[in-house]
Amino acid sequence: MLTSKDVLERTGISRATLNNYIATGLLPRPDVQAPGAGDGAAPRIGYFPDGTVERIAEIQRLKREGWSIARIAARFAGAPTAPAGTATSNEPPVYRATPSRTPAQPSPQASPEAVRPAFAAPATVAGARQPPLPSRQAPAPILTPVAVLVSTLEGAGDLWLQLPAGEYFELVNEIWIELDRIFVRHGGHHGRHPGEGMVCHFLPRHSPSYLWSALAAAQQVREAMGQVSSRWRTRKGWNVELCMNTGVDEGHEWLGPLRLAEPIELTVVGDAADHAAQLARSARGGAIWITRNLVDELSPEERRRIGFGVTRPSAGAEHRRLHASFAPLEELAAIQPHPAPIPPGLARLAVTELLALEPASSDPSREGA
Numbered sequence: 001m002l003t004s005k006d007v008l009e010r011t012g013i014s015r016a017t018l019n020n021y022i023a024t025g026l027l028p029r030p031d032v033q034a035p036g037a038g039d040g041a042a043p044r045i046g047y048f049p050d051g052t053v054e055r056i057a058e059i060q061r062l063k064r065e066g067w068s069i070a071r072i073a074a075r076f077a078g079a080p081t082a083p084a085g086t087a088t089s090n091e092p093p094v095y096r097a098t099p100s101r102t103p104a105q106p107s108p109q110a111s112p113e114a115v116r117p118a119f120a121a122p123a124t125v126a127g128a129r130q131p132p133l134p135s136r137q138a139p140a141p142i143l144t145p146v147a148v149l150v151s152t153l154e155g156a157g158d159l160w161l162q163l164p165a166g167e168y169f170e171l172v173n174e175i176w177i178e179l180d181r182i183f184v185r186h187g188g189h190h191g192r193h194p195g196e197g198m199v200c201h202f203l204p205r206h207s208p209s210y211l212w213s214a215l216a217a218a219q220q221v222r223e224a225m226g227q228v229s230s231r232w233r234t235r236k237g238w239n240v241e242l243c244m245n246t247g248v249d250e251g252h253e254w255l256g257p258l259r260l261a262e263p264i265e266l267t268v269v270g271d272a273a274d275h276a277a278q279l280a281r282s283a284r285g286g287a288i289w290i291t292r293n294l295v296d297e298l299s300p301e302e303r304r305r306i307g308f309g310v311t312r313p314s315a316g317a318e319h320r321r322l323h324a325s326f327a328p329l330e331e332l333a334a335i336q337p338h339p340a341p342i343p344p345g346l347a348r349l350a351v352t353e354l355l356a357l358e359p360a361s362s363d364p365s366r367e368g369a
Contacts, residue, residue, distance in 0.1 A: 001047040004030065011056045012278075012345025016269045020254055025073045026059055027052060056345070063271060064293050068252050069143060139266070141256025145204050147214035147294070148253075148268050149188065150276040151179065151221055151246040152197035154284065159240075171232065175244070178224045186217040191267050197244075197280065201255065201268050211250055211294060212302050218246045218288045219357040225286060243286030247279025248354075250294045279351060282333040282340045292326045292350035307356035311335065326350040 008015060021027040030046030055076075062072050153159070153175065160168055179198055183190070187206035191199035200217065202210040221244055229242035253270030267273075279289040295303065309323040313335055330347035333339045 001031075002050065002052055003045055003047060007048055007052055007056070010053045010344055012274075012343025012347070013056065013271070014274050017271060017274055020269050021056070021059065024069050026069070026076065027055060060271060060345075063251060139257060141254050143252060144255050145210070145250070146253050146255060146268055146272060147202040147211050147248060147250040148191075148272045148276040149183075149200045149202070149214050149218055149246060149248045150197065150273075150280040151200075151218070151244040152280045154243050154245050154286070155240075159242075162238075162240075171242075175225070175228055175242075178228060179221055179244070182217050182220045182224060186213040186220075188213065188217055189266065191265065191273075199268075199273070199277075201266070203255075209302070211297055214248050214250075214294075215288075215290070215306065215354060215357060216359065218248055218290075218354060221246060222286055222288060241286075245280050245283035245286060246288045247276040247281075247283065247290070248288065248294060249273075249275040249279070249291045250297055275346065275349060278329070278343070278346055278349075282329065282336065282342065283353075284336040284338075288354040289332070289351050290354050292352065295326075295352065305358040306354060308352045308354055310352055323355075326352045 002010075004015070004018060007013075007018060013021075018027070022029055028049065030048050032044050032046050035045045059072055062075070063069075067075075153172070156172075159171070163171065176198065180190075183198075183200045186202070187210070188200040188202050189206075191201055200214075202214040202217075204210045207213045225242060225244050229240075232242060233239065249272040251270055251272030253268050253272050255266055255268050257265065258267045275291055279291070283289045290308070295306075295308065298306075307323065309321055310325050310327040310332060311319045311321055312327065312331075314320045319335060327350070328347060329349040329351050330342045332351060332353075333342050
């Protein structure tokens, strides 16, 4: 029997994803019992069957092959399943990235009502009266194709030590304003993210080429940060290179509100969000890391318009670049300065670095870039 802590450590998924798998019937509900020896001091602990880690590995494999959550659940339940990408009577279609993507529209309730920087939210003061919950009903969560982009400010802790508080907040707000303009231009909507970073969701109802929109936004974030960094080098007279490290993945995930407050913030829960966040934590130097799954979902035309590859160790002093290649996340992270720890469940995730992107001549998103 495994505790939830055991499952999370061995698979690398988040607790939100674990709860999502339970809610959709992919995993059984844990058996709540008194804790065993070494399981902590909690009065009751939920235990999962011994095969839970293998079941999660199978779920992740099927999702990489294009299976929807509903179809995976039907497989585990022993029900007949349709070919990948085929809609059944009780599940939405799985939309694939083709030149003529015209997916059905998700419920209008799922559209975020506002996009604004998190710093616009008032701070919570201990003992202060909290605003009442909104009287209207929050949008129901939906299962939808989505691309998730997570971007984090590298060395935020060091910047906090170097800058006066007022300048630090000024810098972070300047970055958010720049990124916010880019995300809005590409039809993205903010999600929740701790610390000095941003999460953005790209949905097919806002752009048939939502996967491309996510990549184009990531590329423009990198370009915009170069300009921000140049301004602050001139202002401070330092040699600090400001950069946002970005991770992007796609999937068929749940989208919904996790708190009832105005404005309602919609959050993606699932593997795509977990993967994008881990890629952003692992990348360095303003790199954009994307999954093989996302590259495979691009149309042939879109794939021809991007340059990607991985850096591999070599016998010489410098690493060598392999173009149009992928590598396990643990190998790419290991050669970065101050490498981030990689959960065992994500160690073999196939990823690559977005090196270049060629916009279409008629791409309206470049206007005002």
